[in-house]
Amino acid sequence: FFAMPVLKVTDYVEFELDWEQEECQRNGHVFEAYQLKAASPEELIAKCSDADVLFVDQAPITKQVMEGLSNVKVIIRHGDGYNNLDMGAATTQGIICANQPGVWSEEVAEQAVALTLATFKRLQVQRQVVLD
Structure with a gap:
């Protein structure tokens, strides 16, 4: 057993x-x-x-x-x-x-690109303008 x-x-x-x-x-x-x-x-x-x-x-x-x-x-x-x-x-x-x-390699790369785009487009600033 x-x-x-x-x-x-x-x-x-x-x-x-x-x-x-x-x-x-x-x-x-x-x-x-x-x-x-x-x-x-x-x-x-x-x-x-x-x-x-x-x-x-x-x-x-x-x-x-x-x-x-x-x-x-x-x-x-x-x-x-x-x-x-x-x-x-x-x-x-x-x-x-x-x-x-390497288990997170693709996800880390995607996050880096997303954060770069968010910074370049000033998404957080634009979000705050909409909320105000």
Whole structure:
């Protein structure tokens, strides 16, 4: 008898994770998603310590949190870098960490173009004129 793998998401920027939920259920995995970006270490540990795999966007996974993640084997960082993961603590705890480089490249480029156009067209000034 094998326990179903538990996958948890600490925080996410997508509007919903229905597809991920359905795929995990279809494959016999437990899936839970939270918005714990601003959570205390104690809350992160309470919600996530039983996970096998943890998906993290911006939630701070500090040494204290790493030490409390008694069951976690893998942490996947959604995005470039590991700036919010204590990699030394992960190594000590034997937790494998991975990231997704380039995952936001297109979105960042689109935002840069949009902000450039908004600045060039003085959209914020024009908006204020309309509101006044």
